[in-house]
Amino acid sequence: MLSTIRYLLNCSLAAAVSQVGVSHTPDRVHGSYHWNVERAATVAMVPLVAAQLTVGASPITDALLGVVLPIHLHIGFDACIVDYLPARKFAVINKLATWTLNLATAGVLVGCYQFNMHDIGITELISRAWTA
Amino acid sequence: MFATRAVTSIVAQNAARSALVKNAAAVPNGVRSFRATHANLEQSPDAESEILRQQRLVRPKSPHLTIYQPQLTWYLSGAHRFTGVGIGAGFYLGALSYLALPAMGYNFDSAAVISSVAAMPAAAKVGLKATIAFPFVFHCINGIRHLVWDTGRFLSLKGVYQTGYAVLGATTVGSLYLASL
Numbered sequence: 013m014l015s016t017i018r019y020l021l022n023c024s025l026a027a028a029v030s031q032v033g034v035s036h037t038p039d040r041v042h043g044s045y046h047w048n049v050e051r052a053a054t055v056a057m058v059p060l061v062a063a064q065l066t067v068g069a070s071p072i073t074d075a076l077l078g079v080v081l082p083i084h085l086h087i088g089f090d091a092c093i094v095d096y097l098p099a100r101k102f103a104v105i106n107k108l109a110t111w112t113l114n115l116a117t118a119g120v121l122v123g124c125y126q127f128n129m130h131d132i133g134i135t136e137l138i139s140r141a142w143t144a
Numbered sequence: 145m146f147a148t149r150a151v152t153s154i155v156a157q158n159a160a161r162s163a164l165v166k167n168a169a170a171v172p173n174g175v176r177s178f179r180a181t182h183a184n185l186e187q188s189p190d191a192e193s194e195i196l197r198q199q200r201l202v203r204p205k206s207p208h209l210t211i212y213q214p215q216l217t218w219y220l221s222g223a224h225r226f227t228g229v230g231i232g233a234g235f236y237l238g239a240l241s242y243l244a245l246p247a248m249g250y251n252f253d254s255a256a257v258i259s260s261v262a263a264m265p266a267a268a269k270v271g272l273k274a275t276i277a278f279p280f281v282f283h284c285i286n287g288i289r290h291l292v293w294d295t296g297r298f299l300s301l302k303g304v305y306q307t308g309y310a311v312l313g314a315t316t317v318g319s320l321y322l323a324s325l
Contacts, residue, residue: 051294054287061284082239085232092229116236123239131242132254140254142273142325144262 053084069136077134078124086117175199216308224286227279234276270323277322282315 057080063073090113099106128134175198178184187195212218245252261269289307293299298307 051291054291058288058291081235085235088228088232092225116240119243120236120239123243127239127242127254137254137257140258141261142322144258144269 049083050087053080053087056080057084064135064138068139069133071128071133074128074133074135078128079121081134082117082120082124085120086113089113176202216305220286220308220311224283224290227283231276231280231283273325274319274323277319278315281318281322282311285311285314285318 056076060073060077060080063070064077067073090110093106093109093113097106097109124134127137131137132140175195178195178199241252264272289298289311292307298304
């Protein structure tokens with residue numbers, strides 16, 4: 013029965029060639045996009061914070077900051093969860109922490125958007141509260 | 145074989161005084177002072193696993209962070225993570241409070257925050273600002289140090305220490321300036 017199937021497979025078009033023993037050349041950048049995203053967020057923080065400290069409040073700075081800052085914090089917190097609550101050792105707590113973090117980051121993104129839209133904005137809040 | 149006997153007899157002598165051995169009373173004496181005699185070594189597989197399991201319960205953990213020589217490298221690395229988590233947690237709490245507190249009946253908008261900060265005594269204000277400025281500035285400047293490393297520069301021991309001291313100096317200056325505002 014099996015030999016019949018194998019015979020039929022071998023008789024069919026070239027596309028049905030057995031993939032046993034074929035090794036794929038590994039993609040050099042596999043698994044590295046995470047690192048790229050992390051560095052991109054960090055690099056974006058530098059001019060944003062510099063603009064905050066020099067130019068002061070601006071709707072563009074606040075809008076960008078309200079997106080980049082939560083991403084940066086999320087990646088940082090996620091690194092802590094991966095380091096201190098590894099899934100290998102803490103199956104349940106790891107999942108709980110990861111999803112709590114996801115929820116919290118979503119909330120922070122919404123909060124930053126609301127604050128930038130309906131209140132004075134992140135930079136203005138910091139500068140006013142700092143010199144109050 | 146002789147080393148095992150020496151070690152186990154030392155463990156047996158020190159077991160009463162050893163603070164490292166937890167659950168000292170709960171575990172039978174044969175576990176902490178296992179004498180590797182011929183008879184003991186001829187245990188059944190089940191009995192062996194059981195002794196191993198009980199030994200793992202009382203086996204002390206080696207110290208690591210408490211005994212490693214203080215060095216700028218890992219101190220700054222730990223400080224980078226610590227300050228990041230601290231400032232980040234504060235930001236997350238603030239942003240989430242902005243969403244949640246009004247729903248719970250508290251007034252929490254920018255005017256409320258600014259007025260409550262303005263109402264604090266001057267010394268408390270300076271103290272609070274210094275407490276926030278130092279970790280924030282340190283994390284920012286050390287973050288730039290990390291980005292510099294990512295370009296492949298200053299990745300020698302000398303480079304790490306040079307940049308490390310530069311970060312500490314810049315942090316002091318920066319945080320003093322910010323706290324004075």
